[in-house]
Amino acid sequence: MKTSVAIGIVVALMVGGGAWYLLARDTAPTVPIIVNENGLVEVSLGQTISALGVTITPLEVLEDSRCPTDVVCIQAGRVRLRATLVSGLGTADQVFIIGEPITTEAEEVTLVAVEPAPVSTVAIKNADYRFTFKIQKRGMTYDRASSDLIRVSLPTPGAVTGKKFKIVGEARGVWFFEASFPIKVLAADGTTLAIGIAQAEDEWMTENFVPFSADITIPATYIGPATIVLQKDNPSGDPAHDASASFPITIEY
Numbered sequence: 001m002k003t004s005v006a007i008g009i010v011v012a013l014m015v016g017g018g019a020w021y022l023l024a025r026d027t028a029p030t031v032p033i034i035v036n037e038n039g040l041v042e043v044s045l046g047q048t049i050s051a052l053g054v055t056i057t058p059l060e061v062l063e064d065s066r067c068p069t070d071v072v073c074i075q076a077g078r079v080r081l082r083a084t085l086v087s088g089l090g091t092a093d094q095v096f097i098i099g100e101p102i103t104t105e106a107e108e109v110t111l112v113a114v115e116p117a118p119v120s121t122v123a124i125k126n127a128d129y130r131f132t133f134k135i136q137k138r139g140m141t142y143d144r145a146s147s148d149l150i151r152v153s154l155p156t157p158g159a160v161t162g163k164k165f166k167i168v169g170e171a172r173g174v175w176f177f178e179a180s181f182p183i184k185v186l187a188a189d190g191t192t193l194a195i196g197i198a199q200a201e202d203e204w205m206t207e208n209f210v211p212f213s214a215d216i217t218i219p220a221t222y223i224g225p226a227t228i229v230l231q232k233d234n235p236s237g238d239p240a241h242d243a244s245a246s247f248p249i250t251i252e253y
Contacts, residue, residue: 040112042131051135069119098111108136112134142245153168161249162251173210225249
């Protein structure tokens with residue numbers, strides 16, 4: 001009798017659409033993922049995938065208001081997907097919307113497609129959903145610059161640092177003025193955490209690469225994601241001559 005009751009409870013949970021993803025989450029294993037050349041991976045509800053430093057588990061479709069393919073709609077609608085995202089920043093529940101990226105310390109994760117396409121006469125079952133994510137490593141971002149003008153060897157994009165660290169790299173002589181150029185470290189909200197000066201460690205009046213270094217100190221109270229911005233020295237003050245290179249780090253200790 002007790003066995004029959006237990007089986008009945010399990011069946012009831014499986015029939016209830018809202019509870020299906022909970023069962024799937026507990027039973028679906030992490031599967032090996034091959035990321036294609038565009039950084040795309042596909043996953044279903046309750047399935048866990050790990051790729052390029054992040055782990056994603058879709059949990060629940062909060063909204064699927066997409067226009068059915070057999071209907072003419074005024075608005076296209078959207079999908080809102082709740083998923084667990086594990087990265088170097090820890091574990092968090094996130095709500096993904098198609099085309100809107102979510103950033104971690106070193107990656108950018110975007111829900112780019114949801115299948116199947118809706119049809120007005122057919123209800124999509126939880127088990128039929130397939131979600132395509134694009135995972136990209138966040139590297140150096142250049143503004144009017146390139147790796148042929150400035151390169152950084154330490155810290156690397158996405159690195160975890162302490163409150164005091166050294167920035168080491170090399171830049172063409174045109175990046176300097178009087179053997180130096182400014183560096184900013186920005187908090188997650190865009191405010192300035194620290195300002196430093198990179199010093200050339202060799203003759204800077206050249207078109208060749210010149211090694212540089214800078215010592216940075218972050219306020220003791222700050223912990224979290226940050227962005228290092230290496231600015232080309234621009235003594236003219238003319239914005240047309242501005243240039244920069246930036247990359248993310250995480251400050252933890």
